[in-house]
Amino acid sequence: MSVVEITDLSFSYEKQTVLENINLKVEEKDFLAIIGPNGGGKSTLLKLILGMYTPQKGNITVLGKTPKHSLTQIGYVPQNTNVNTDFPIKVIEVVMMGHVEGKRPLFGYGKHEEVCALGALEKVGMDNYAHTKIGSLSGGQRQRVMIARALCTHPQILILDEPTSSIDITGQREIYELLKTLNEHITIIVVSHDISVILEYANKATHINKTLSYHDISDKTQTFHTHGKDGHFCEIELLQMLGAENCDTCEEEIPTWRQKP
Amino acid sequence: MMEALQFEFMQHAILAGILVSFAAGIIGSLIVVNRMVFLAGGIAHTSYGGIGLAVYFGLPIFLGASIFAVGAALLIAALTLKKRHRMDTFIGLIWAVGMAIGVIFVDLTPGYNVDLMSYLFGSILAVSSEDLYFMGGLLTLILFIITFWYRDILAVSYDSEYAALRDVNVRFFYTLILILSALTVVVAIKVVGLILVIAMLTIPVYIAEKLSNSLFSMMFISGSIATLFTLLGLWTSYTYNLTSGASIIIVSAVSLGIFLLFNKKVIL
Numbered sequence: 001m002s003v004v005e006i007t008d009l010s011f012s013y014e015k016q017t018v019l020e021n022i023n024l025k026v027e028e029k030d031f032l033a034i035i036g037p038n039g040g041g042k043s044t045l046l047k048l049i050l051g052m053y054t055p056q057k058g059n060i061t062v063l064g065k066t067p068k069h070s071l072t073q074i075g076y077v078p079q080n081t082n083v084n085t086d087f088p089i090k091v092i093e094v095v096m097m098g099h100v101e102g103k104r105p106l107f108g109y110g111k112h113e114e115v116c117a118l119g120a121l122e123k124v125g126m127d128n129y130a131h132t133k134i135g136s137l138s139g140g141q142r143q144r145v146m147i148a149r150a151l152c153t154h155p156q157i158l159i160l161d162e163p164t165s166s167i168d169i170t171g172q173r174e175i176y177e178l179l180k181t182l183n184e185h186i187t188i189i190v191v192s193h194d195i196s197v198i199l200e201y202a203n204k205a206t207h208i209n210k211t212l213s214y215h216d217i218s219d220k221t222q223t224f225h226t227h228g229k230d231g232h233f234c235e236i237e238l239l240q241m242l243g244a245e246n247c248d249t250c251e252e253e254i255p256t257w258r259q260k261p
Numbered sequence: 262m263m264e265a266l267q268f269e270f271m272q273h274a275i276l277a278g279i280l281v282s283f284a285a286g287i288i289g290s291l292i293v294v295n296r297m298v299f300l301a302g303g304i305a306h307t308s309y310g311g312i313g314l315a316v317y318f319g320l321p322i323f324l325g326a327s328i329f330a331v332g333a334a335l336l337i338a339a340l341t342l343k344k345r346h347r348m349d350t351f352i353g354l355i356w357a358v359g360m361a362i363g364v365i366f367v368d369l370t371p372g373y374n375v376d377l378m379s380y381l382f383g384s385i386l387a388v389s390s391e392d393l394y395f396m397g398g399l400l401t402l403i404l405f406i407i408t409f410w411y412r413d414i415l416a417v418s419y420d421s422e423y424a425a426l427r428d429v430n431v432r433f434f435y436t437l438i439l440i441l442s443a444l445t446v447v448v449a450i451k452v453v454g455l456i457l458v459i460a461m462l463t464i465p466v467y468i469a470e471k472l473s474n475s476l477f478s479m480m481f482i483s484g485s486i487a488t489l490f491t492l493l494g495l496w497t498s499y500t501y502n503l504t505s506g507a508s509i510i511i512v513s514a515v516s517l518g519i520f521l522l523f524n525k526k527v528i529l
Contacts, residue, residue, distance in 0.1 A: 052422075052425070071427075078422060078423060084420070087418075087419055087476075088470055088473045088474055088476055088478070088479045089415070090475055093475065097412075097416045097423065099427070100427050107408050107409050107411060109412060132474075
């Protein structure tokens with residue numbers, strides 16, 4: 001059974017069609033990268049998977065159920081987690097927000113919730129910061145906390161929207177290494193602009209610009225012309241394969257095709 | 262000052278100052294973290310419409326102002342949940358219309374016209390026993406709600422989109438925060454007046470924000486700071502024979518200035 005299955009999905013805001021005839025299957029323990037231009041419908045697709053929007057046409061199932069019934073199975077890291085940094089709140093309180101209503105104490109948080117939150121923080125390597133004010137962390141650290149919040153319910157799927165957009169290069173690597181480790185147990189879906197980085201970690205990629213094209217990139221040496229000795233591959237080729245007309249992250253106007261090593 | 266404490270009106274003023282300051286500290290914290298300051302200002306001015314209506318129909322002022330302010334809060338909640346980007350327009354509109362309704366109803370009231378100034382700048386020295394019950398009741402209600410729904414209110418205030426995904430009823434808690442703000446604004450009008458309410462809801466909170474690392478401690482600290490400012494302001498007003506509401510605000514503002522001066526690194 002696919003973890004996420006989308007069939008013939010279309011979605012529009014009022015008059016503007018954002019997504020058209022989307023078909024996508026995400027299998028267990030996939031690391032799916034979703035790329036595409038701004039306004040192409042990437043975030044909208046995530047919100048449909050999360051059940052925040054309802055599709056006008058087509059069908060989405062998450063773990064065999066409707067998205068709303070799978071909420072506890074999906075961990076979500078939203079875009080722009082660097083807003084509201086003045087807010088007086090401790091790291092552990094942010095993480096505990098990840099818990100879904102259920103057996104909750106009369107007031108405050110239960111002991112089990114605190115233990116669970118500390119466990120999630122340990123997974124992302126932030127357990128020493130549990131009682132620090134969230135605003136005093138760096139962008140990368142804050143993003144880890146948001147991942148911990150998403151892990152709080154022990155989800156089977158982790159969905160991240162532009163997780164590294166405001167983090168420096170080292171921080172980005174660290175986040176992706178963390179996701180790679182988490183990917184040993186859970187399925188990961190990432191929307192990203194950092195194409196060159198994300199594609200090294202992802203095993204599947206889709207390009208969304210109203211419509212969707214899909215590619216299995218698990219065997220990178222077969223799929224790509226690599227250049228240099230580090231096995232780095234060229235994103236322009238991937239973009240072409242996936243149907244983009246031009247590359248929005250590189251400065252070359254006409255993409256140069258590189259030789260196979 | 263000591264001899265002043267024998268007077269009942271002074272005892273009432275001090276008690277009212279403490280009750281209202283704590284309510285303002287707690288709700289002011291929620292207003293600031295939710296970025297609703299302009300919104301609270303709108304509700305404060307709109308409630309003047311309720312004061313005008315209460316005067317015209319001979320109802321208790323608190324009752325009229327509360328009903329009108331809660332009505333405004335519900336209207337603003339309904340409008341802003343739907344059209345957040347037009348929020349400032351709606352608030353400005355409700356702000357002006359509420360004031361206008363108040364002025365017109367006071368005009369229409371035959372005989373002696375109430376002193377508009379006492380509502381604009383407060384009349385803490387004229388707090389009745391009924392007023393005190395109302396203030397005490399409101400503070401109890403606020404403490405009750407904050408105790409039992411702290412985590413939901415925190416979740417909605419910090420990240421409402423995520424809270425919705427975790428099955429928290431965002432609409433309900435957003436509306437609840439606005440209603441509590443409306444009621445707090447009404448009692449604060451008695452102490453500092455509707456023009457100065459905003460300062461009372463924000464100055465102590467701004468200082469407390471720098472000193473706290475959780476919403477709970479922010480509420481507690483700003484409640485305490487607000488109480489201190491109110492009592493100091495009251496003392497200043499009594500000693501130098503100045504308007505009480507304005508004295509409280511000036512004491513708060515000067516204290517904020519001193520705090521920032523000694524805390525240069527935390528400005529911004």
